Structures are given as structure tokens and as C-alpha cells.
Amino acid sequence: MGDLKLCVAGMNHKTAPVEIREKFALKDEKLEGAILELNSLPSVDECMILSTCNRVEFYFVTRNDNPFLSVKTFLSKLSGLSEDELNKYLYFKSQEEAVRHGFRVASSLDSMVIGEPQIIGQFKDAFAKAKEMGTAGVVINRFCETALKVSKRVRTETGIARNAVSISFAAVELAKKIFGYLSDKNVAIIGAGEMAELAVKHLITSGVNKVFVVNRTLEKAEKLAKEFGGKAFKLEEIESVLTMADIVISSTGAPGYVITKEMIEKVESKRHGRPLFLIDIAVPRDIDPAIDKIENVYLFDIDNLKEVVEANLEERKRAAKEAEGIIEGCVHRFLHWLKEHEVAPLIAELKQKAERIRKEELAKRLSKMNLTEEQKEQVDYLTQIIINKLLHTPITTFRQKAPDEKAYIKVFREIFGLTKE
Amino acid sequence: MSILNTQSVGLTTLILYLLSTFHYLLFLTTRKDKIATVGLYASRIGFLTNGLFIILLIMEKGSSVLFTPKGAFALLAISVISVFLYFSTKYRLHVSGIFLTPWATLFMGVSLFSKGIPKNVFPLGTVGTIHIISAFLGYAAFMFSTIVSILYLILESQLKKKKFSVFYHKVPSLRLLENIIYKSITVGFTLITLSMFSGAIWSQKLFGTYWSWHPKQVATLITWFIYAAILHLYIGGKWHGKKLCYLSIAGTILIVIDFIGINLLFKGVHSF
Numbered sequence: 001m002g003d004l005k006l007c008v009a010g011m012n013h014k015t016a017p018v019e020i021r022e023k024f025a026l027k028d029e030k031l032e033g034a035i036l037e038l039n040s041l042p043s044v045d046e047c048m049i050l051s052t053c054n055r056v057e058f059y060f061v062t063r064n065d066n067p068f069l070s071v072k073t074f075l076s077k078l079s080g081l082s083e084d085e086l087n088k089y090l091y092f093k094s095q096e097e098a099v100r101h102g103f104r105v106a107s108s109l110d111s112m113v114i115g116e117p118q119i120i121g122q123f124k125d126a127f128a129k130a131k132e133m134g135t136a137g138v139v140i141n142r143f144c145e146t147a148l149k150v151s152k153r154v155r156t157e158t159g160i161a162r163n164a165v166s167i168s169f170a171a172v173e174l175a176k177k178i179f180g181y182l183s184d185k186n187v188a189i190i191g192a193g194e195m196a197e198l199a200v201k202h203l204i205t206s207g208v209n210k211v212f213v214v215n216r217t218l219e220k221a222e223k224l225a226k227e228f229g230g231k232a233f234k235l236e237e238i239e240s241v242l243t244m245a246d247i248v249i250s251s252t253g254a255p256g257y258v259i260t261k262e263m264i265e266k267v268e269s270k271r272h273g274r275p276l277f278l279i280d281i282a283v284p285r286d287i288d289p290a291i292d293k294i295e296n297v298y299l300f301d302i303d304n305l306k307e308v309v310e311a312n313l314e315e316r317k318r319a320a321k322e323a324e325g326i327i328e329g330c331v332h333r334f335l336h337w338l339k340e341h342e343v344a345p346l347i348a349e350l351k352q353k354a355e356r357i358r359k360e361e362l363a364k365r366l367s368k369m370n371l372t373e374e375q376k377e378q379v380d381y382l383t384q385i386i387i388n389k390l391l392h393t394p395i396t397t398f399r400q401k402a403p404d405e406k407a408y409i410k411v412f413r414e415i416f417g418l419t420k421e
Numbered sequence: 422m423s424i425l426n427t428q429s430v431g432l433t434t435l436i437l438y439l440l441s442t443f444h445y446l447l448f449l450t451t452r453k454d455k456i457a458t459v460g461l462y463a464s465r466i467g468f469l470t471n472g473l474f475i476i477l478l479i480m481e482k483g484s485s486v487l488f489t490p491k492g493a494f495a496l497l498a499i500s501v502i503s504v505f506l507y508f509s510t511k512y513r514l515h516v517s518g519i520f521l522t523p524w525a526t527l528f529m530g531v532s533l534f535s536k537g538i539p540k541n542v543f544p545l546g547t548v549g550t551i552h553i554i555s556a557f558l559g560y561a562a563f564m565f566s567t568i569v570s571i572l573y574l575i576l577e578s579q580l581k582k583k584k585f586s587v588f589y590h591k592v593p594s595l596r597l598l599e600n601i602i603y604k605s606i607t608v609g610f611t612l613i614t615l616s617m618f619s620g621a622i623w624s625q626k627l628f629g630t631y632w633s634w635h636p637k638q639v640a641t642l643i644t645w646f647i648y649a650a651i652l653h654l655y656i657g658g659k660w661h662g663k664k665l666c667y668l669s670i671a672g673t674i675l676i677v678i679d680f681i682g683i684n685l686l687f688k689g690v691h692s693f
Binding site for chain 2: 163304
């Protein structure tokens with residue numbers, strides 16, 4: 001038997017197309033069955049399965065020198081793919097590579113959109129499932145807990161998830177760049193559209209003051225206003241809405257401009273220089289682009305929002321590079337723990353053996369001697385001290401050297417007559 | 422002064438400010454928050470050694486050293502750093518370090534390599550101390566408002582041009598920047614007012630007159646009126662955003678002309 005190893009076999013959106021990934025898609029009972037089956041393989045000590053729409057990964061702990069041999073047979077049976085095909089789509093990593101991979105996945109560096117937060121929940125769920133099924137032992141427990149800690153550090157220290165990577169969130173981010181906090185700002189939505197409504201919903205979550213809904217027909221406006229808890233207006237009332245609003249999201253199907261430069265110039269005097277943030281999601285555009293020239297007015301069309309998203313994605317990539325450094329340190333610390341962890345049971349066994357001998361001998365001798373309670377305590381203490389002092393050097397030397405030099409383990413076992421592997 | 426050599430304390434301060442400047446510039450390219458933190462700590466320690474440097478200078482040469490370029494620039498450096506530390510800690514505005522630490526470094530460098538032999542000797546007293554310190558802190562506050570104004574104009578132009586660089590990601594909102602500009606101008610204005618009144622009282626004590634129509638006094642009075650106008654217009658809701666920034670920058674340029682020009686052109690109480 002070899003060293004204790006953490007391994008992973010898996011595929012993600014980069015290595016396998018969806019039609020392959022769906023063959024592995026595991027949910028509920030199927031997932032539970034697969035975990036138990038994987039764990040029942042003779043070479044597997046502990047295991048966990050992470051299954052999301054972008055990846056399926058099988059983490060397991062083994063002492064087998066050829067860790068993937070039986071796992072491949074299992075995967076082949078599970079998916080119906082031949083082992084050749086598995087080699088084409090799956091990655092097989094062990095030890096350092098596997099630990100690094102796991103930490104990168106949990107930190108969302110391996111995700112399609114770097115820094116997306118869902119993976120953390122999915123990773124937690126996978127861990128919880130393994131605990132529930134009883135397949136998570138000491139190593140998987142430690143691995144998952146460390147991975148989640150690493151992920152948290154990456155998020156707080158690099159700010160990887162700080163910038164918006166969707167159009168609707170980019171709109172909220174820009175609003176915050178202009179206004180700081182939104183609690184005293186009013187938002188107006190002109191027309192209706194999925195993306196515009198989503199942006200308004202995000203703005204409401206960010207705590208905007210009032211919502212105005214403007215539509216060609218009052219009926220439609222009222223319907224949407226009810227949903228947002230806002231006030232409905234007809235398109236003819238747009239100028240008074242523009243006076244009150246600070247953020248305007250326009251998404252009508254109108255062929256021409258719904259908001260013209262003249263309109264803004266007219267309401268500007270009533271706005272007393274309050275900044276106005278306009279978002280034009282409509283194609284063809286609803287807002288005259290010349291408006292952007294007016295001071296204190298910020299106009300963003302759909303392409304501009306895409307540019308914000310692009311810049312933010314770049315920022316995330318940069319943060320990801322920083323994150324790799326954090327992860328690297330944690331990988332080495334985990335591997336060190338894993339090595340030490342192998343040694344720990346042997347030390348515990350030696351200590352137990354010594355204690356057992358001491359107790360037995362004490363029981364035998366003390367009954368034959370005529371000692372007071374106090375003297376008995378003294379003898380008990382004395383024997384303890386002798387054992388501790390005698391074992392101190394071998395144990396500390398063993399703990400330091402054994403993780404790197406395997407020969408120590410064999411010698412330690414033989415010298416102290418501990419159980420065979 | 423065998424253990425604490427004044428000049429070496431000054432040199433330590435300069436090195437710390439250089440270190441801080443270097444890290445802030447590195448932060449601009451790498452964008453790693455940790456690097457900005459190094460810059461911040463270097464500035465914080467530099468603030469302490471800068472203070473020590475001034476105390477040692479005064480102990481060595483008497484309070485009149487503050488009327489020499491050495492003392493004045495050391496005071497200017499610590500004023501800039503104190504204002505920077507106050508606002509960057511309060512508003513987490515680390516980016517301002519990129520613009521402010523080079524100035525503190527420059528002032529400290531000038532101080533370190535200029536002479537500290539006083540020409541005119543005035544008894545300093547409480548009023549004199551208040552006059553000098555409030556003047557320098559006031560200038561530093563105006564300088565800070567200018568730097569935040571530049572940040573505002575950069576972010577504003579990026580929002581208009583739809584080009585997004587490090588400033589978009591690291592600078593807070595326009596509203597907060599404007600708020601900081603207003604606050605630092607208020608602080609600067611209060612301090613300059615204090616400096617003018619204490620200066621008048623001091624002048625009365627020394628020369629028997631409150632006001633002597635020295636060009637520097639006149640220029641400061643003009644600056645005072647300009648800042649009073651800026652604050653008035655801002656509070657009245659007429660001038661904000663970019664206009665406030667332009668005014669704030671113009672005000673600081675005026676102070677710089679005031680400070681350098683008058684020292685070069687006229688000899689008198691306020692020159693070195």
C-alpha cells in the first residue's frame with residue numbers, strides 16, 4: 001500500500017461538451033447511489049461528488065498506487081462511455097494537482113465566469129452530501145473546510161467578485177459610481193423588456209427610493225407598477241417623470257427617439273444640477289445620443305454597458321492571478337497536513353500501548369505493596385513522567401522526519417512493535 | 422543629540438515617503454490592495470518620524486527654524502501627510518495616495534537639503550504657533566481638495582467617454598468625491614481663517630499693527646475671498662460637480678503662485 005492521496009477525476013465545460021457532461025449529470029438518488037458505489041470500491045477510503053451543470057467531479061482518498069484504475073471502471077459503468085472516451089474528456093489529478101484544482105474550483109477560478117458565486121454553494125452542498133452519506137472522512141472534511149476558507153480569502157482579499165459581469169448588474173454598478181448610495185434616488189422605467197425589468201429589480205434590491213413606470217398605455221404601466229410597488233405614468237407625462245427621476249432605464253419598441261435632447265434641456269433647469277443617469281437598452285435606441293454632451297447627464301447604451309462588463313471581466317482576470325498566489329500557499333499547507341496526518345495514528349497507537357503497559361504493571365505491583373493513597377499517587381505520577389520523557393524524542397523526531405522519509409514509518413512500527421499495516 | 426541625529430531622522434522620513442510613493446505607483450499598475458496598504462503604513466510611520474524631525478530641529482536650533490526653508494518644508498510635508506492620512510482613513514480613499522505622497526516626498530527632500538539658518542528671529546509664542554500650523558494645514562487641505570478634484574474629473578471623463586481604467590475600479594462614487602472636496606475645502610477655509618486672525622494678533626504683538634498690506638497678506642485675502650465664494654456657491658446649490666473641481670484646482674494654483682512667487686519677489690516677514 002502506498003501513501004495516502006487525494007485524487008480527482010472529473011470534467012468541466014472546458015474539457016467536455018454538454019452531451020458528454022449530461023451523461024454524468026447526477027442528482028438526488030442517482031447522486032447518492034453513485035457516492036455509495038464509489039465509496040464501496042476497495043481502493044477508495046473516502047469520497048465526494050461535485051455535480052453542477054458545468055462540471056462533474058469525483059474526489060476520493062486512496063492509498064492505492066494506481067488510484068484511477070478501479071475508478072475508471074466505475075466511471076465507465078456510470079456513464080456508459082468506454083475508457084478511451086473517458087481519457088478524452090476527463091482529467092485525472094492526484095495529490096498536489098488535485099488539491100490545487102479543488103481549491104481553484106471552490107474559489108471560482110475554474111468557472112466559466114470567473115468569480116461567480118454559485119459554485120461556493122454547490123461545493124458546500126457536495127460536501128454536505130458526502131457527510132450525510134458518511135463518505136467524508138478526516139481527509140475530505142479537512143479538504144473541503146480548507147477549500148471553503150481559501151475561497152472566502154480569495155473573495156475578500158482580491159475582490160474577484162466585486163465588479164458586475166452582467167448587463168443588468170453593470171447598470172446598478174454605474175448608478176452607484178455616480179450616486180454613491182441610492183436610498184434617495186428615484187428610478188424610472190420606460191417601456192418594458194426583460195433586461196430593463198431585471199435592472200430595475202436589482203436597483204430596488206439596492207434600495208432606491210421610488211419607482212416610476214412609463215408606458216404608451218397606462219394599463220400596461222399600471223400592471224408593471226403594481227409589480228414593482230411604483231407609480232404609473234403615460235408616455236405623454238415623460239417630462240415630469242424626467243424631472244423627478246435620477247436613473248432612467250428605457251426599453252421601448254419605438255422606432256424614433258423617445259427622449260430627445262430638447263426634453264432634457266427643458267427639464268435640466270428644474271433639476272437644479274442633480275446628475276441624471278440614463279440607460280438605453282432599446283434597439284433601435286430610445287434616447288438621443290447627443291444628450292451625453294450635456295453636463296451632469298450620463299447616457300449609457302447597450303454597447304457601453306457591454307464595455308463596462310468587459311472591463312470588469314478583465315479586472316476579474318487580474319484578481320484571479322492574485323488569487324493563484326493565495327491558493328498556492330494553501331495547497332502546500334494542506335499537503336503538509338496530509339503527510340502529518342498519516343503519521344498521527346501511529347503516534348497515537350504508541351502512546352496507547354505505553355499507557356496500557358503502565359496501567360497493567362501498576363495494577364499488578366501496587367496491590368502487592370502496602371502504600372498510602374498519597375504514595376500510590378506519587379508512584380502513578382512517577383511512571384507517567386518516565387514514559388513521557390522516554391517517548392518524547394522518538395515521537396518528535398518521527399513527527400518531523402516521517403512525512404518526508406517513508407522509511408521512518410516502517411522502522412517506527414518494527415521498533416515499537418506496532419500493528420502491521 | 423548623539424543617538425538621535427536630526428538629519429538621519431529626516432532622511433528616514435524621506436525614505437519612508439519614497440517607499441510610500443513607490444508602492445502607490447506600483448498599486449496603480451498592479452492594482453493589488455495589499456501594495457496600497459504597504460504605502461499607507463510607510464506614510465503612517467513617516468508621519469511619526471517627520472514629527473520627530475521637526476521636534477528635533479526646534480530643540481536644536483530654536484523655534485525660529487520654522488522660518489527657514491528647512492523648517493517650513495518639513496512642516497509642509499507633515500501637513501500634507503496628516504491631511505492625507507485623515508481623509509484616506511476616513512473615506513478609504515487610498516487612490517489619493519498616488520497623487521499626495523509624491524508631494525510629501527518632494528517637500529521632505531527640499532527640507533532635508535536646504536539650509537536651516539534663520540535670518541529673522543521672532544518670538545514664536547502660542548499665537549505664532551497657531552498662525553504657522555493652521556496656515557500649513559490649511560494649505561494642505563486645499564491641496565488635498567485639488568487632488569480629489571482631479572480624481573473626480575478623471576472618473577467623470579471615464580464615465581462620459583465610456584473608457585474604464587484602474588480609476589473606475591478603485592475610485593469611490595462621484596457623489597462621495599464631491600463630498601470630500603467640499604469637506605476638505607471647508608476644513609482648509611476654517612484653518613486659513615484661523616491663521617489670518619492669529620496672524621493679525623501676532624502682528625499686533627510684534628509690530629504694533631494688525632495689518633501691514635504685505636503682498637502675501639493681500640494674496641491670502643484674495644484666496645480667502647475666492648474660497649469663501651466657492652463654498653457659498655456650492656452650499657447655494659449653484660456650482661457643483663466639475664465646476665467645483667475647476668474652482669478648487671484654480672484656488673490651489675493661486676496658493677502655489679502666492680507661496681512661491683511672493684517669496685521670490687518680495688522680501689519681508691513672510692519670506693524665508
